[in-house]
Amino acid sequence: MDTPRRASVYPRILGLVLVLLRAAAQPPPAGEARLLLEIKRAWGDPPVLAGWNATAAAALCSWPHVGCDASGRVVNLTLANANVAGAFPDAVGNLSGLTYLDVSNNSIRSVFPSALYRCASLQYLNLSQNYFGGVLPAEIGSGLAASLTTLDLDGNEFNGTIPASLSRLRNLEYLALNSNRFTGIIPAELGELASLQVLYLDNNPFNAGQLPASFKNLTNLVSLTASQCNLVGDFPNFLWSLKKLQQLYLYTNNITGDMVVDGFAARSLTEIDVSENKISGVIPEVFGGLENLTLLNLFMNNFSGEVPASIGQLPLLRILRLHTNRLNGTLPPELGKQSPGLYYVEVDYNEFTGVIPEGLCTGGNLQYLTAKSNRLNGSIPAGLANCTTLETLSLDNNQLSSDVPEALWTATQLYFVTLQGNQLTGSLPATILLNISTLRIGNNQFSGNIPAAVAALQVFTAENNRFSGAIPTSLGDGMPLLQRLSLSGNQLSGGIPRSVAKLSQLTQMDLSRNQLTGGIPAELGAMPVLSVLDLSSNKLSGNVPQALAKPQLTSLNLSSNQLSGKVPAGFATAVYDTSFLDNPGLCTAAAGSGYLTGVRSCAGGSQDGGSSGGVSHALRTGLLVAGAALLLIASAFAFFVVRDVKKRRRVAEQDDWKITPFVKDLGFGEAPILRGLTEENLVGRGGSGRVYRVAYTNRLNGRAGAVAVKQIRTAGKLDQKLEREFSSEAGILGSLRHNNIVRLLCCLSNAESKLLVYDYMDNGGLDRWLHGDALVAGGRPMARARSARREPLDWPARLGVAVGAAQGLCYMHHECEPPIVHRDVKASNILLDSEFRAKIADFGLATMLLQAGAPETMSAVAGSFGYMAPECAYTKKVSEKVDVYSFGVVLLELTTGKEANYGGEHGSLAEWARHHYQSGGSIPDATDKSIRYAGYSDDIEVVFRLGVLCTAEMPSSRPTMNDVLQILVKCSERTHQKGKTERGPEYEAAPLLSNGSGIEIEEKIDFDRIV
Template structure:
């Protein structure tokens, strides 16, 4: 009997660990499944190619796990270019403490599925295209949240009062949205709140006095429609620039140096309250009536003058119609037409001229401040037939709806009733084009960057980042749009750089469509970008994505050699010159741009050089890689540029791809 009891006890000891370990293994499998669902919800983007079911999810990029339990604790996907709805599967990561999906294209309302992430402490969904109202019960979820950044989105409605229930919150940023209504007084009960930014919204009413009881190291309520007197506890030098651009705000006369941009309150109300009696009240009433009459007279005069100006502008600008692809642009036809002057001309090409228009009323959502736009004026040799006009409008509408961080936004289009002229309006890019930086053409005033080398050139890390960004934009248009969108005019002058050298691809084939209306029916007749055109375009109008791959390959050759696309000497084009060099066994090092030749990246430069050679294969076009493959190659090169010493050399990776591809063609 004792022996039987002993055996039973031993069996229990052997089985018990399995029973204990099983839930942990099951949870890990569930989280791997959740991550795969997240990937599928975003259309299997190339940047998440390493997320697969055959490897440990804790080793995947952008994923961090707890070392002891193996549970996912952090997802950091900022600036990765993922796009689509917010995946509900993220709510399945119950141990998640940090989530950052900022600067992507998440076209959803605020995701209540995050309420299931009970351990979440840091949340960053800024610049993610979130829209709609914040849920009224937002304070009932995420009980441990310490930092929440929802800035730069399109959120509307009022700030929910339940936000105050997030008792551990130390940082709250709701700036650069379209939030309206009053600031909830309940925010004054958030005793651990250290930083509050509600700037650039449409908030109105008084500033709640309870806010003065908070010990805030940072407060920004600028650019709203607040009114009334700033509470005494906030009217200090510590908050000197916290209330800018709120014309309705005022403060007590605290002397010079306090509250920049806020006027001193009128003393009438104070006198009335201290004097007592009927006379002060009557005086106040008369002052109010008089002030109201003055305001009414000024308003009437304003509307009369505005109506007169509108009539004049209508006479001058008659026939122009603006089709907007974005909401609340803040400008109209007249604002754009006034900018079409020689002083504002910043470029010209085969399909038209480009102007810079400074529009104080327009705010670029990516930089959150007043900005300028680029206006491309397209002139056609003759009136466009109705079919092509409809085709143009359809394609413009499609491109106007594209949301990707590496594609310049088409804001609106202006058409004239009596001509084929079009005005295309885009976001303006402060640092001009890649063409200007590589080939020392004229650059915008003030353009510059710490990553640029001498004489206006770019160092190698900046060049590979530009290549990756541009490839992401083209990859999105080829592989994630349905039907795929072909650019048809990829070149360095259409690869634009913002103030931080983030890259965006511009000028998709709209201009080509209209110019074609007055010329022979071949792409060679309109493609004036010498050196970029794929050979098959000379005899056909039927183009595929491989045309863009060829042109992008020329861009890669420009990045590595520093030569222009047409700079091929006796060989004509750069692509042909490079091909002759490769066939003759010439030195790639000798062909490398002298500004990056001795920078310590010879392998990476040769890798991109040979990738450009692969993309510019003359025929058949099918032998060129897809943009998805090109992007994957460039991402490998970018990673090695920033982390030298990988186990697998880049050129070996390229040779393996070439071998695999040749076996399938």
């Protein structure tokens, strides 16, 4: 998203600065060199000021970062991005001729420096992107020089209210107070700054209030940004009277009412963003006459009516985002034809009818078109299908029909295509787009064969179409990337080819409701990450392969087939209770155990009620009675023999434990778990208890196993907070089934203690591999002896961990209903199994959102130092973006090897990384030494920058986990390819965080603006 360019407002000031920098004709006044050396010492003699030398005091006007006037007085100090740190030097205030001071993008920690009040000639003051804090002094307006034209305080930690005295600075042309922690309301007195051209108030947690009506007096205003300011009330229509206004940003507030444009005078507008409010009414017709308009963002409001046709004729329009309103009628038919720069159109979730405009890509720049959930009809226009710049196309849930133009499948840039829920016809070509990653075409009328090339996609869903023929035998050949495959509800025939098992990254496969025959290939059980398999409603025969019974397979449906034989014992859990319905030939060996609904017992004899094998009914009855009597006697004897033993054991093991299983047959009871809670089995400590590795012998098959047991405080009765933590973690984890989320097996509880029992992860937490003693095989921490340590994780392994953890979080945020927020994502809560697959763990602080877009109010601030998002400190209302922030810290740990609390004066790794990046620091220099020279510097830089992006201070500036995962997957593909080619000369890295990357990231994720 384009943002106001601040420097362009000040050509006169910048020209003056250049003149001052050249002026050094006269010797400097005595004492100014001494003042500069005091400033240097106050900042600890930083390298950037090495040129400030007492032996060359007479030539101070030639010192770096210093400018003098014709008389030799210091009038300019330009120390932006100089990597200086510490308190603000008081000596600055004694530079009596100072007119220009820029110390932006450093690590200065201080309250607002009163020393600046002594700078009587100051015109330009930039303290932005530092750590200034506290309240702004009430007298700031009278203390600073009346000549001040620029005051830039953005990106600091100022709090309290904005002083009304700022209105006394009548020469101010530029005022930036954004991205601080100001509260109260926006003072109406700011409307008295008649010379003001740029005003930034955005990203502050103000109290609910309206934009002051006095702002109508800011007749010289060019740029106004008041987004995320908690604005309420009717839309401030007085803004339309500001003739010079070019950029208007009021997004993410609670503004209501209609836009009334009587007396509209703001015809210089180039950018309008009022998205994410509650504005109603129609889109003003006058917007179609704004010849300089490049950006129009009205999404997520309550606009209704038709889009003015004249908007389609705006000559400079580049971005049009209208999604999630109640707009109707047709899209402007001329849209794109007269706007050669148009590249982003987003009109989803409205009530549009008619056809897709033919000329959207006339200018040859269109990259992004989404129009989901409307009532658009007709066909996909040829002009769109031939758009070679198009990267994302999403037209789900409309009424589109006819064949998809062949050109759409042969374009070179498309990366993300979703056409679900239409009436589209045609077939897929043998060769799918080279760059495409996601193709969703379900619920249409496509026909023909499934091409083997879909294995090169990441997601291919084509359910409920008319595809026929056999599944390609070469489906898994080449380098398959497919992660999700859905072909259900088609007319596919033949067998399931064994080559499907070569899809090594596939996590979900749905082939249900077809006409598939033959047996189920046992090779499917060897697929390493497959977690969901649905083969129901086919004509499959033969037995159920033993190899399918594995923990990773969390959802299985083989119902309504012609399978026969014995169901493997490994499926004897509640997870698979309804997996085998309507297969009359199947039976189970464990009669009467209550699992596997609809499956008969293999031990059952004739059920006709008559003779069987020559044994009469009377005889059988007699035998049963005798057997029952013997059983009763034996039971009584056993009761008296073992009563005392059980009593002693009950005392020793607290026999009042209640066990709640989340799988059908655990293979262990509470006794081995309780016996294993010893110091020698202790493997970790957390904020609410200890974690043990407990070994046990499976009572079903006699095999040895191990589980992780989290014990939530046992000293006395649990307080309400810990009770809530236990209920939260058990309730959420017990219902989750995902390959990248640790599986909760059961929980045990009594009046004084709570235990959570998980699958044991052999390689422990990610934190120990990055920062501490690595875990040896078996998972137990070893002494610091060098021989006990593993080698550090290499870059491919680290990136694999990042992708796996991101997949788990994506599932929680985007696939669970309602979505789940973890709230304590950190390296120690990312566990690694024996194959170093990442699994998200420890949901003690997790909570479900009531509904998308309506975050639940939390009862307390939660999280871990270094990982906690800034908003957790001042609000109890959080969203999924707190997890994005924490995950960004994990990405920074993976790339730098530093701990989350690293940073020294910067306070945390996230802040350190941001300042390092902003100051132009070398990313290779920040990279963990163990991966620095491994040949993956381009990909490491991408992930480092992504970590900075995820840890943006404002939640709205962070990407979603879907966006993050797409970048990581793309980066993983490149890393994988580099590993195969050993980084040959033909490899050329493409930028992954910029336009044209081929990654579906919304325009709001503008990396350069955020950092």
